[in-house]
Structure formats: structure tokens, C-alpha cells
Amino acid sequence: EDQVTQSPEALRLQEGESSSLNCSYTVSGLRGLFWYRQDPGKGPEFLFTLYSAGEEKEKERLKATLTKKESFLHITAPKPEDSATYLCAWGAAGNKLTFGGGTRVLVKP
Amino acid sequence: NAGVTQTPKFQVLKTGQSMTLQCAQDMNHEYMSWYRQDPGMGLRLIHYSVGAGITDQGEVPNGYNVSRSTTEDFPLRLLSAAPSQTSVYFCASSRTDRHSGNTIYFGEGSWLTVV
Secondary structure, eight states: OOEEEEEOSEEEEETTOOEEEEEEEEOSSOOOEEEEEEOTTSOOEEEEEEOSTTOEEEETTEEEEEOSSEEEEEEOSOOGGGOEEEEEEEEEGGGEEEEOOOEEEEEEO | OTTEEEEOSEEEEOTTOOEEEEEEESSOOSEEEEEEEETTTEEEEEEEEEETTEEEEOSSOTTEEEOOSSSSBOOEEESSOOGGGOEEEEEEEESOSSSTTOOOEEOOOEEEEEO
16 A cells, blocks of 8 residues: 655754654655645645655755655754644655655744 | 635535535646645545546545536535535646656645534
């Protein structure tokens, strides 16, 4: 069964304290591993798509990496405005996404 | 969230009523889909479409109906609302599912309560 699992479920960080979020997947026919940010009461906001093991993408304080079995979202020197829920999803043909449960990140000043 | 518009934002329905959630995109995207988000369950795919006139079921299609008569619009119909359909609904669209330009955009969501 295709499955996407995110850990930890919640993460409390001090401002400036770098950390990593994990997304592990057991799927067939990967056509993209997606990362999204979701703020309360809002829709998911696209961050990255990764396609091949070894691929990396960066955006401001965020860096996403991909291996054959998992993806990491590294948050470097986070700020309070990085507080959000981060979602990863596996993409299949037709852009059907299978989401993990998300990681709630709280960055305290 | 670029160009995906959902209406209404909030809706309260009585059990057994029917209604349509609207989704429109102005980016000429081929692919559109509907998800529901429930606490502890993450987002789950309800229905999707790979082009006008083509739709298919996702993971949780029961109780919902869709059609895609134009590229721009992808409405989601609740045929006879049940309390189990209380959820937040998100519409998504994208141009392609291939490597080039594969960015999937989501709308702001529709909060539905069935009493």
C-alpha cells in the first residue's frame, strides 16, 4: 500500500534553532515528492517538488532533499514567521497527491 | 494561492440537503482535483480531472459528484449531505504532471458543516 509518513507530528523550536522534518514514503511510480506550507485557515502553499534521489532545492531558510526512501525539509535559523504546518505529498500520474499527516512547527522568539 | 478560486468560503447544511462547491482557475491548467482535510487524517483525494470532459475517482469519492465541462471550472456536488461530510475542502490545479512545470496550486478552502 502506498504510504507517506511524516515525523515528528509537532516541533517546538527557539528562534535560530535549526532542525529537520522527515517524510518517508513507500510508493510505486513516484512522479514527484511535494512539500507545502499551510497556515491556519489557509490552503496549502507550494514550496518544492523533488523528482530524483540526490536532488536538493532551497528557498530562503528552507532546504528540501530527497533519497530513495525519504525526504527531509531542513529549516535553518528559523524565525517566528516560519511557524506553520509543513505537508509532504507523493505525486502520481494525473497529479494525484497522497499526503502525509503533516508536521506542526512552532518557532518561539 | 495563485489563480484558484473557491466559493463559498463557509457553508452550513442540514442533513440531506444538496449543494455545490465551486472551483475556478484562470491559469489554463489541465489538471484539477478536490481534496478534503480532516483532523488527524491529512488531505485525501476525492475526485480529479485530467482535462475537460474527463474525471475519475480518488480515495474517498462516495457521496460526491463532479463534472468538467470547461477547462476553468471543476465543481464538487454533495448529493445528500451527511454529518460525515463536515470537513474543509480544497480544490487544486496544475498544468502538467510531468517534470517541467509541475507545480500544483491550491485554493483557500471551503469550510462545510453538516448538522
